Amino acid sequence: MSAKPQPQHNHLLAALSSDVQGRLFPYLELVPLPLHALLYESRRPMRHVYFPTDSIVSLQYLMENGASTAISVVGNEGLLGITLFLGGESTPSRSLVQSAGYAYRLPRVRVKEEFNRHGQLLMLMLRYTQALITQISQTAVCNRHHAIDQQLCRWLLLSMDRLSHNHLTMTQEFISNMLGVRREGVTQAALKLQQLGVISYSRGLIKVLDRPQLETLSCECYSVVKKETDLLLNYLPQRSVIANTDSIPTATLRTP
Amino acid sequence: MSAKPQPQHNHLLAALSSDVQGRLFPYLELVPLPLHALLYESRRPMRHVYFPTDSIVSLQYLMENGASTAISVVGNEGLLGITLFLGGESTPSRSLVQSAGYAYRLPRVRVKEEFNRHGQLLMLMLRYTQALITQISQTAVCNRHHAIDQQLCRWLLLSMDRLSHNHLTMTQEFISNMLGVRREGVTQAALKLQQLGVISYSRGLIKVLDRPQLETLSCECYSVVKKETDLLLNYLPQRSVIANTDSIPTATLRTP
DNA sequence: ACTTTAGTGTGAGACAACGCACAGACTTAA
DNA sequence: TTAAGTCTGTGCGTTGTCTCACACTAAAGT
Numbered sequence: 001m002s003a004k005p006q007p008q009h010n011h012l013l014a015a016l017s018s019d020v021q022g023r024l025f026p027y028l029e030l031v032p033l034p035l036h037a038l039l040y041e042s043r044r045p046m047r048h049v050y051f052p053t054d055s056i057v058s059l060q061y062l063m064e065n066g067a068s069t070a071i072s073v074v075g076n077e078g079l080l081g082i083t084l085f086l087g088g089e090s091t092p093s094r095s096l097v098q099s100a101g102y103a104y105r106l107p108r109v110r111v112k113e114e115f116n117r118h119g120q121l122l123m124l125m126l127r128y129t130q131a132l133i134t135q136i137s138q139t140a141v142c143n144r145h146h147a148i149d150q151q152l153c154r155w156l157l158l159s160m161d162r163l164s165h166n167h168l169t170m171t172q173e174f175i176s177n178m179l180g181v182r183r184e185g186v187t188q189a190a191l192k193l194q195q196l197g198v199i200s201y202s203r204g205l206i207k208v209l210d211r212p213q214l215e216t217l218s219c220e221c222y223s224v225v226k227k228e229t230d231l232l233l234n235y236l237p238q239r240s241v242i243a244n245t246d247s248i249p250t251a252t253l254r255t256p
Numbered sequence: 257m258s259a260k261p262q263p264q265h266n267h268l269l270a271a272l273s274s275d276v277q278g279r280l281f282p283y284l285e286l287v288p289l290p291l292h293a294l295l296y297e298s299r300r301p302m303r304h305v306y307f308p309t310d311s312i313v314s315l316q317y318l319m320e321n322g323a324s325t326a327i328s329v330v331g332n333e334g335l336l337g338i339t340l341f342l343g344g345e346s347t348p349s350r351s352l353v354q355s356a357g358y359a360y361r362l363p364r365v366r367v368k369e370e371f372n373r374h375g376q377l378l379m380l381m382l383r384y385t386q387a388l389i390t391q392i393s394q395t396a397v398c399n400r401h402h403a404i405d406q407q408l409c410r411w412l413l414l415s416m417d418r419l420s421h422n423h424l425t426m427t428q429e430f431i432s433n434m435l436g437v438r439r440e441g442v443t444q445a446a447l448k449l450q451q452l453g454v455i456s457y458s459r460g461l462i463k464v465l466d467r468p469q470l471e472t473l474s475c476e477c478y479s480v481v482k483k484e485t486d487l488l489l490n491y492l493p494q495r496s497v498i499a500n501t502d503s504i505p506t507a508t509l510r511t512p
Numbered sequence: 513a514c515t516t517t518a519g520t521g522t523g524a525g526a527c528a529a530c531g532c533a534c535a536g537a538c539t540t541a542a
Numbered sequence: 543t544t545a546a547g548t549c550t551g552t553g554c555g556t557t558g559t560c561t562c563a564c565a566c567t568a569a570a571g572t
Binding site for chain 4: 344427428429439440444446447457458459460
């Protein structure tokens, strides 16, 4: 709300060297992302890559019958529009603003130009892509194996990590759409958390009171993704585009 | 079983231009992939990229309690080891051979060398990565919303598409591990399919008798992934590394 | 002040998947 | 031929989530 967001508030943009920044930043455009706005719709061509500064955007899959599930969450650690450099022009998912804020965006042409120089930006985006794949995969696992309670904890933690304060603005109805479950299911899970003193909420405003407890109540999925993401995006400052670090132990092919 | 697999049996390798093929193919090594072998183990560094010719490999997530779920399937349409060019050296998932066969593999160093030339191989692999992301995402959705019966159909179809014949060699126990459900659940679903005359099976050998029916019984997830993959991997023969096709309609930012 | 709307709580019945326990059928090895 | 092992079928009680229906409360609008 206070100071105007800077490009450096996005971790990926911040990690670029100054010459790349100098080349790209003039083309960055600051755009507000109002709550529940759609950045991309399913199967529609994308015109920009978005780098959130203080907003949170969910990647969401819509089913034929209208039901939906969020497959990942993106904040200032990442970007939206990986499809533009992966080679597709669109995806089956849509991007829904889950927490209002700002993002810098870069026209598709600029991204592609920068890519054809094959530099740092490519490396960063590829790494982020891997982190994203991890998050999506873990969502798949979580959907199969864990109870709503745990998934709610995971979701709250994922969202919290991308904000600078300890409260979230989202109704139970909204969360239910994200988790792909019933609204009543979220109500029950949220009630339980509130009774435990882990969160408090009222009419769309959720406050996290006991984050450590929230983490223990969450399933392993949160920490798996967190660790993996930290590992991947702990940007090694100087590296060749594709590094050649070939001093690793041997992995043998075996049958268990 | 019959003729020796050729590199061209893998769609990605086949799609490379002859000069790239000439550069890479000498380094390809043909390796047999026995049933249930582990190509990569979770969190272990990878030394090769694998291009299946007639084998099928599943990407599988293992949970702390030992339960597992397959998040995607890779056959001759793809490759294993995307992490090597995405920038990580390993992933939380492991790669399990689901149908025995062969694959060509390329040492990590060669892949990275070829990458630093920023050519066709990069583009192909990025495109495939997007197809893979689609598959993983749809798995997440499927796990949330669809019944075991439908998921079994999806799984059989995904596997069938990657084989040249109409039978699969996998026990219900194995399938249950892949879908992340109980063995008994698979038994019931399989029984239903057999009674409908869609498949027949006995002791690990499944024959698909009525594929169209199998497709209608499957959830939408199969066709969504299929369409998307066909779209992405319908290799446009001549393209710049990152194409610049900027004549597309406008997508506006809006709140629903 | 009153109504309307959005957000939340609750309860009853249905159903799918689960854990467990065990039985039958087929295959392989001794 | 017998025994051991693998694969598949079945039944039962439990749990989690779903559908449906409705009540309550706080905020917003007139």
